[in-house]
Amino acid sequence: MDEHMKGTYFQARRFSHTFDRYGITAIAAIAHDLGKKSGAFVQYLKADKKIRGSVQHAIGGAIALHDIMQRGVQDERMIMAAAIVAGHHTGMPDLNTVFDEKIPDAPQYLKTIPDLSQTEMQIIKDILKRFPGLPLGGKSDSKSPFAYKEMLMRMCFSALVDADFLDTERYFDYGKSIKRQGKAFSIHQLDEQLQNYMLELRMKGKDKEINRYRNEVYTACREAAKQPLFFRALVVPTGLGKTLASIAFALEQAKRFNKKRVIVALPFVNIIDQTAQKYQEVFGKASVLEQHSQLSYTDDKDEAMERARLAAENWDSFPIIVTTTVELFESLFSNRTSKVRKLHRLANSVIILDEFQKLPIHVLAPIFQALHLLMEHFNVTVVLCSATPLSFENAKLIGNMGTPIEICKNRNQLFASMKRVEYIRVEKPLTVSELVARMKEHPAALCILNTREDAFRVYREAIHQKLNGQYIYHLSNRMCPHHRKKVIEQIKEDLKNEKSILVIATSLVEAGVDFDFPAVFRAMAPLDSIVQAAGRSNREGKLEKGAVFIFELIGGGMPGGMYRKGTEQTRILLDHYSTAALHDPWIFEKYFRSLYSFGADDLLDSYGITNLKPFSFETADRLFQMIDQNTVSILCKNYQGEDGQIERLIRMYKEAPYLTKEWYREAQLFAVNEYVDSRFLKENQNQLEKVSEGWYIWHGGYDMKTGIMDMDEKGD
Template identity: 25%
Template sequence: MQTALTTYQQFAGEDFTPNPMQEELFTRITTEGDNPALLLKAPTGSGKTEAVLIPSLDSERRLFFIFPTRSLVDDQIKRCEEYLQRASEKNRRSYALVVDRGSEVSRTVFHNGEESKEGKRHLYDGDIILTTFDKFLYRFFGFGEPNKSYIFPFRIHHSKKQNLFCFDEVHAYDQVAFVNFQRLVKALYKANLDMVVMTATMPDTYQNELHFLDTVDYIDDNKLKLESWQKQKQERDNPNKTIKHIAAKTEKEVTDKIQDCVSEQYEADKRIIVTIETIKDLVPVYKDMKAQDDSENIFLYHGRLSNHQRKKVYKKLKKLEDTDKGYLLYTTSAIEVGCDLDAHLLITELCNPDSLIQRAGRCNRKGKIEGAEIVIVGNKIPSFLSILSEEKTEKYLEKLKQQSGDYFNPSDILGLMEYEPHSDYRAEVLFDMLYEYVYQARLENKPLHDKGLVITRSFAPSLTLTTKIPDTESSKQYPENAVSVSISSCIAWKDKDRNESVNQKFKVFHRFYDERDKKFKFVRLNRGGSIYFKELFVEVPECYFSEELGYVEPPKVFEDRGTRGYRRNFVYHTTEEGKPKEIWLYYLKDFEKPQPEDEIQLPPAETADAGPQEPEKSFETPPESGEQLNLFEID
């Protein structure tokens, strides 16, 4: 068997020297007879991707690389293509890369160092499979595109090639997503399948839920070994970055001080990343800077840009870095995971400790920038994001003030991230029922599987914003400038803090698969009921969208109508035969404090999708053993 050094140089180039973490992973993955089930803890920028990818290629495994978001999948494509292209040239055999985003699927084959055309193979027939957590969960339960396909579960569990499942950036999973993630990992573990779970900032309380995995720790236990190697071999002469905290009380004061800091530090050859939590606050700051300096090297990057624009911006950023040129990037938390950037300066609004550590990983990532700095602005984490108690927030601020003017020490704030994983028995029951049907032939659970429902991340589902729905006769089946957003962001809320109104200029469509014509079709939304069985698209007039700015604010197309029991009710206003019509819809709300009676509004009897019911509690205990969880009626 080849040594780790020989193998890494074969696949990554003669100048590549594996670090101690990569050498240990190489041994764990390639040793014949071993059955790795690992939790890898390593800092951002330490080479976790190569630590799994290259040993997998060397041992001729099929590697499933599973990421939290589509943008992370996109970021890894070029990297994987380069490795497979080099491998096909060295080993004189074909290698295949599969990219599975659900509605978009591609399979690229490399032979003798060249990309080649080859006959179609099953989607999961490849050497590397890049996919999202959501899509992999659908495949795990046998859901294809658009039909069910049990070949997916078969390929996952039974394969001539030995499968290796790698979950990257797992700190990004929270609430319902973590419930599903933990259950999925445990199911793979019980099936004796090999896996590596990778993180830089997962709290100990979350790690405890994965106690059955062997821990490979290069954040605490082997930190000095890795840092010593990096300084010696990678010539990381300036591995540190200083930290500075600037007090600011109001939102306006935060953005003003961020802009002041940018104005003071901005230089043409300096790479600066500015992070603000919300898109509505970020865009005006970006536009203000562009009005002052219309440089081609000032960029905007956030989650409501079109996929094409995000790729274009990221490609330009990487090109500037590769030529050692400067840029000024305005972004949101979208920059936290996967983006392999190396800035001189990070300026960020105060955020949660784990987010700060992730963002800090984009500053002086390679440890070669002299005078690298992190500037944190604000005294309060926005309430909709904060995961810390008031007491821990005060401790957090105190630690930042103590470090201010000194080197950033992430270990000092990691201990504050002691929050319990989200527990939602509904997600647990749904996962278990689907698993029992697919893998244990529990036929009483077939009705749930027939509905094709998998709650992957949140009980508040997503919809898609688009500037143009495809014409009925068009061969193009996917809308233009499509961006997925939470449906809750498109609801006009009326409460003590908000008094929003519905904009009826926007049309809502439902996409369905026509079995007769064998293609997807779009129709105007005309029926109410559960939102889980409707794939919704909102057609946004082009004046509300900009290629450069994206969808700055999601359109308010639905009206909030309060809650009833589990259900969050809302209404879509439309017309039928020239008369106004209300379409009542609902999804399941998160568990929360009971809602005051005066906030509950019931739908009129003629439009309700269910018969009269007594008001229910906001939280209900799980059903007795053996009972079905009857939450998703089909209209």
């Protein structure tokens, strides 16, 4: 125990020293396992048969800290450390329950802990004297005077939990511990690699106008990063190299202002692959960790893969992390050890929020309050990236963070210069048949619909009308990720070879999928979705102008909520200003201003997170949801993608005593997601086998062009 306490203490201090100047993490590290001194725990260790968790110990350390407080040491740091210790196995509790419920209700055998821990309690008293006390008034610029202390507790809790895990792992599995130590390059080395890569790119590149604009954006990012401004916006048109320019800003900023890592968060799983692959191409796999729900680390014999799997637990040893906004923000508001363990790695980092306008409106207020605290107190730089020409004059867009300083001062001129498409609004609503006929007038065309049902209807009609030898592709979330990825790669290959193709898709292709079609058809949608869709046309500037047709589909579906409201606002604006306004940034200010005027004051905080009683960690975890509709995952048994892989997963499900995180992660590659209240789930129960809460196996058909079909649907 002494050795473990010291090991945990030194690691926790190393993790937290830049943000915890008050000794909270140190106190928690000394106290976290004092409950193991109880006679009951000693008997448990000696027992032949041990039932894990049968003897409590975590609350024992909190009891010892409470005893010090009762003996006259009234210090806020002790209260915070007690809550951290009480939750270091089961999750950080609401602060009031620690002293009102957990300590009073603790087993009698833990009440002796203070008498057994006199040495450690004296060390804790010395720590209180050695470190400065917390500032009065909360040290917070946010609405709540407790917000900073809440975030500080989360970060200290993260540092303790990670140190505890790592020290325990080092003792029980030293080989696994060694595998965590990778060969990633330093921030300075990574920046040198990027500069060499960009130099080579310029030497190979042709002297085209688009390349000059890309170089202009890249240079602006380099220069802006030299200034000590930690809230930035990079808003530039699609196709101007935002992925590399933003990482150039991040690395330059990290070099100059002591940042340890870069975290790139994207809104959709399906666009992470492309971003991560680009960074791995530049920096090597040893320096870039890709983490999301649909990535599986299955080859445990591969040392790099094993290190990535371990690093996904706590984001250690990789200087560049590519993840989802869901993973990032649900971790920030979680109280669970498995999620929170990585949080302290956010301190001293650059966070790039790509396509940030896609952040869900119903949780914007708590998200931006958290980011504000990270910038103010934890040496974090936040970069908001978008290809939508947003105006930051509307305060609701960025909550209480203040206005970000834009990296490209001439971004309006960039948007004006990059008019690579002509927007054409189709005057009258189209039938499915008329839409397909119009698409077939073009050698290659992409059509984006608002729902999977519409995409399937249009695809079937396109097959029915097949003309001119065009190959027809379908892309939607009815196809599992493994399938979609293969189809996207094939489409890119066909476009490269200038084949005649039609692609009928849902909005999943709008961001991060580098298609370049001469013509794009977009069903009426929110304004930013239309502009994103336009980014799939004439992307490389090969044509004088690409064509983007905005149409209404007779009988077309529409997602509800803010998507429907955004579409209504877009229709009103286009009726009033015409499609020519889509090239002007001011239209987006009008759009977002009108969009955020919907609803009551709680529009940006639907769950009331910012108004919770202070230190309500367990409650915040329960309430905070990035995705406001529950979904289930459905493993596609009859998908013919990989020999034996799905059969192996099903065999493991049948034979294994329990399913691991790795099983779920690998299975996600071959699963589709459905809303819990969907018609599909209700009408196909006889084809669905429940695996666990939120997981099913689909025994019905899987079409290798369109994915899962309803019972009455047939893929052609």
